[in-house]
Amino acid sequence: MKNDLVKKILPHIIAILIFLVVSVIFCKPALEGNVLHQDDIVGWKGMAQSAFDYKEKNGHFPLWNTNVFSGMPNYMIAMDGKSVMPNMNKVLALGLPEPISFFFLACISFYILCLSFRLRPVVGIFGALAFAFATYNPIIITAGHVTKMYAIAYMPFLLAGLINTYEKRYWLGLSLTTLGTYVLLNANHPQISYYFFIAAAIITISYLFIWIRQKEWKHLGIAFGVTVLAAIAGLATTALNLMTSTEYAKATIRGGTNVAIKGDSVTANKTDGLDTDYAFSYxxxxxxxxxxxxxxxxxxxxxxxxxxxxxxxxxxxxxxxxxxxxxxxxxxxxxxxxxxxxxxxxxxxxxxxxxxxxxxxxxLYKHPIRWGLLAIAVLGVMMAWGKHFIGFNMFLFENLPLYSKFRSPSIAMTIPQFIMPIAAVxxxxxxxxxxxxxxxxxxxxxxxxxxxxxxxxxxxxxxxxxxxxxxxxxxxxxxxxxxxxxxxxxxxxxxxxxxxxxxxxxxxxxxxxxxxxxxxxxxxxxxxxxxxxxxxxxxxxxxxxxxxxxxxxTYLNEGNFRSPDEQVAQTATPTAIDQQIFADKDPHFRVFNAGNERFSSSDYHYPTFHRTLGGYHPAKLRIYQDVIERYLNGQDSREILNMLDAKYIAAVNPQNGQPLLIPNPSAYGAAWLVKTVQTVNDDAAELQAIGRTNLRDTAIVQTSFAKNIAQPQSDSAATLTLSKYDADEIEYNFNASTPQFAVFSEIYYPLGWNAYIDGNKAEYVKADYALRGLSVPAGKHTIKFVFEPASYKKGLAISFTASIIVLILILGGLFMAWKQSRK
Structure with a gap:
């Protein structure tokens, strides 16, 4: 009996050892304490550094990040969650360091898929190595596309769960499908997940062809029930990411636009989803x-x-x-x-x-799944062609749900990259x-x-x-x-x-x-x-x-690794200009990097240390992107810099090529009271107006906010001062003998930011296209802005509850599968 058990287990132990050895050899410098220099990770750390500093001080991440793009939701950069599930990335990868863990995890995931197909272990080893070391994987690892790599690695794992379910191993299928859905979706790369579900749908149709032909209605019902239960449970664990991202997307470049900007011209132009030129650019x-x-x-x-x-x-x-x-x-x-x-x-x-x-x-393979696999591979290539197969891809862009939210069609090549090793084994x-x-x-x-x-x-x-x-x-x-x-x-x-x-x-x-x-x-x-x-x-x-x-x-070798000290020295060391800015103890001002990299992935240095107008994120707020395109991409508008409180401008001295810090004493500060409010009809008119108006005296507001606007009355002694500045809560002291209209140098984001006057909720408006404006009655008042997005609170609660259900389904399914195998 023991010998039989050893014979069954030994091939799998050998497979795991092979995966471990080749992953370690391929990434040997990681065992010596070196780390990959990944541009995207370096950039992300720069964007997130202020949030990590905040967490070290307060015990949790802020919900709003003040250091990038004059402010944006921090949960789109770094976020705390709550779950009973362990860190499955570490568990399944045996705690191996990155990037060794990526390759090992991809090997294990694909090997489990091969076992689900009832393939020989030696065949599984071939497929696992082929899938894990497909060349695109080391390329994206080197670039720092970590979430994408995790999502790619987990695709075979989730398919393994589906195959077990479809092959009538229901309990094991329930467990693996639940876990696979959980790890794939929590890798948090929606585009890869989207592509996987397209592939999974086509494979399911291949099996449906058999079930319907053989009239296996009972099996069809059970398989459907198991899959839906596992999918809903796994999806619910992502409620925090899903709800906050879905809410945020509405206000970003992925949610469409109301204006078209060409040079100095701005016209009304309402669209949904990404601009097609941008969406198909890769x-x-x-x-x-x-x-x-x-x-x-x-x-x-x-x-x-x-x-x-x-x-x-x-x-x-x-x-x-x-x-x-x-x-x-x-x-x-x-x-x-x-x-x-x-x-x-x-x-x-x-x-x-x-x-x-x-x-x-x-x-040669006679199962209908071969045609499903072929269709998936061909579809992936056609989708990857993007603008080079525009008729087909425009149809998908306009009709396939959520498809218009994604860019970089070439990423669809991960579909045939996933399918080819399956067909090969x-x-x-x-x-x-x-x-x-x-x-x-x-x-x-x-x-x-x-x-x-x-x-x-x-x-x-x-x-x-x-x-x-x-x-x-x-x-x-x-x-x-x-x-x-x-x-x-x-x-x-x-x-x-x-x-x-x-x-x-x-x-x-x-x-x-x-x-x-x-x-x-x-x-x-x-x-x-x-x-x-x-x-x-x-x-x-x-x-x-x-x-x-x-x-x-060619794409991942020893030259891509650096010592941790060298990495820190090149990415997180303050410069002489940083030291100059540190000397300013004003609680509210921003820095504008006037270099060419101001809004690119390489603009990570200034957000690491200061509140900035720049940074990098693939889904910037739409209103902020419009301001960038119209006023900050060339001949930078000083009026726009003033309203965004850009007290310092970092530039390069044209005479010697050295960094140069230019003070901007005319920056408007944290908040100011205007003399009048000018109303305009739409976004296009508002965006144009802010470039030709003295915004210190006049606020530009759309007529749609008219009911919440009261024209200010003259009071030369009126004051508005900042008294508290926290990432998620800002407080001001106001004193005036007449009603006033205040403009706050904070980005307008009504999907979570609430205004309070003396503890009573107040309606604020979008002012100067990207900022917040508020009518304040006469008297002494405390004004507060508090970031309290309902999507975060609800998502956190749902995700935590779902994690308990997922753990029960995983362990329960494994137990029942083991019990069934004993019989």
């Missing part, structure tokens, strides 16, 4: 989906320099340019020749062996481990030859038919024509670049054909009983992993 170029199979078909990561033997040199020397000059000139052109918006920092490479085997799945199981595998393989061998021969032939045809033009060729041609006064040099350069691209693509085609021949050879040796099935699969695993490892190391 689209995969047509043809670049071939990087799933051929990693360098389009030149790799976009930063790799051109070849020393570039045909550009040959063309330029033929035009009379000295060879040294031609070589230097040619070096400025990188190898990448795809759509500039599609490059994720490298290819979406799933492994050539993986793609070849996936093709065999679609030919199903093919391995069919080829090597079905009953009478060798005999059946003899009957199928012609199909294999036709399929793989067809793939090779298709690649050759593509190689011969491609134009090898790049989207930016016309720009290169125009630039060279301007510099030389003739287009001869430009045409020579483009001709040389095309020859380079053709050679690069051709080399990748030959590489793929070599792997096709290798695959056929391994299958033939098994068919002839030269290799045992386990040995053949082990060879496939070794070849596939070595191939992926060699490509992955």
């Amino acid at each position: 689209s995969l170029g047509r043809g670049e989906e071939l990087t799933l199979l051929m990693p360098n078909a389009y030149g790799g990561n976009g930063r790799e320099p051109g070849n020393e033997d570039s045909h550009v040199i040959e063309k330029l020397t033929a035009k009379g340019m000295p060879e040294a000059n031609a070589a230097q000139f040619a070096g400025q052109f990188g190898k990448f020749w795809g759509d500039p918006g599609s490059s994720a920092g490298g290819p979406f490479y799933s492994g050539v062996i993986v793609c070849i085997l996936a093709l065999l799945c679609f030919v 199903l093919a391995l199981q069919v080829v090597f481990f079905r009953n009478n595998a060798q005999e059946l393989l003899k009957a199928d061998f012609k199909k294999i030859l036709y399929a793989l021969g067809g793939l090779a032939g298709l690649l050759i045809v593509i190689y011969l038919m491609m134009s090898y033009s790049a989207p930016f060729d016309s720009q290169v041609l125009d630039q060279l024509k301007q510099n030389t006064g003739s287009d001869d040099m430009g045409r020579a350069v483009i001709a040389g670049l095309k020859e380079d691209r053709k050679a690069l693509f051709g080399g990748q085609v030959l590489r793929t054909i070599a792997f096709i021949a290798l695959t056929i050879g391994l299958i033939w040796t098994f068919m002839k009983n030269i290799l045992k099935p386990i040995v053949a699969v082990a060879i496939f695993t070794a070849i596939s992993f070595i191939d992926l490892y060699s490509v992955d190391k």
Whole structure:
């Protein structure tokens, strides 16, 4: 009995050890105490630093962050939750440090999926390594897309739960589906989760086809009930994220706009969701989906320099340019020749062996799921094309629920990246481990030859038919024509670049054909009983992993790691300018970074130490983005800087290139009383008016707020002073003998900020397009603004309750599955 148990457990222990060893070897510097320099994580820490400082002082995160974009909800940057669930990222990854944990977790997740398909452990090891080390994963880890990586890693886990349910292992299915839903959704990357649920829906339809054909109505009902119960429970645990994000999205660039801004012109233009140009700006170029199979078909990561033997040199020397000059000139052109918006920092490479085997799945695997997998992969590519397949994707953008909230269509390539290893392991199981595998393989061998021969032939045809033009060729041609006064040099350069691209693509085609021949050879040796099935699969695993490892190391290697001290020194050390600003003890002022990176992911330094007008977030408040586009993206408006209380402007001295701090004594301060309120009809008129009005004396308010506006009456002795400034609560002292209208240099956000005059709730309005305005009666008053979003309180309560239910379903399902297995 014990020997049987050991035989059952041993393969899984070996698999776990393999996943652990390869993950550690791949990320060896992490065990030496080094950390990845991830731009997005560095940027996030800069945005969140004030919140962490607040938590250290007060024991909890603030709900509002005052250090970025003149203020925004902090729960969109860092948030406290409440749950009985342990940190499943650490539990499932055995507490391993990042980035080792990412790869190990992805391996374990996919291995569980393979076991759910009842595949052999050796096949599961192949699939797990192929999925975890698909090249896009180290690329996004290096960039710091941590939530995306967690979401990708958990997709197989949730699918494992669904497969167990669909295969009538209901208790285990309930447990895994509940846990899978919980970990995937709490990874908090809605776009990846959205893509997964599209894939899961198509796979479910594949199973529905069988159930309906076999009239398994009872099973259909039970499977539906288990899936819905697990999905609702898992979804409810995200209520805090879901409710706050949904509420916030309405007020952001993802919720649409009311204005169109072109230069100095502002017109009314109401839209829903993201602007289509912005939404489709990161689209995969047509043809670049071939990087799933051929990693360098389009030149790799976009930063790799051109070849020393570039045909550009040959063309330029033929035009009379000295060879040294031609070589230097040619070096400025990188190898990448795809759509500039599609490059994720490298290819979406799933492994050539993986793609070849996936093709065999679609030919040999008889379950209807193969057509579902094929449909998902094709759909993912079509979605990733974005603007390059505009008719189809505009239809999705306008009709698919929530689809218009997402940008970067190229991320949809994570769908085929997920599907290819699934199809590959199903093919391995069919080829090597079905009953009478060798005999059946003899009957199928012609199909294999036709399929793989067809793939090779298709690649050759593509190689011969491609134009090898790049989207930016016309720009290169125009630039060279301007510099030389003739287009001869430009045409020579483009001709040389095309020859380079053709050679690069051709080399990748030959590489793929070599792997096709290798695959056929391994299958033939098994068919002839030269290799045992386990040995053949082990060879496939070794070849596939070595191939992926060699490509992955281009994008994540020792050069990406730094010592913690070096990381801190480069990202969190105050400069001389910071020290100057620290000397100002005024409780309320902001700093404006006038550099080019003011609203980009690299603008993390100033928010780390100061309240700023800038920062980076993929979903900025719409009203603030409008102010940025109209007034702060070029010739910065001093009036706008004043109303946002930009007391200091950080710039660069044009004479010596050194950082320069410019005081702005005309900044209006925390709040002020105006002499008059001017009303306008809509957002467009309001946005234009603030740029040509003395906002110190006149407040601009829309007529829709008229019932809450009282024109101020003259009182030269009236005062309004800031008495308390906390992230979530601001207090002012007011004293006037006549009614006044106050403008507060705080961002208008009615979805949580409430105003109180002497403890009684008061209605405030949107003033000066982005700020808060309030009519105050005569007398002495205490004015408070308190951030108390109902969505946060309700979401916190629902999430905590749901976490208890999820824990019960997970443990209860596992217990019942174990009990059932005992029988």
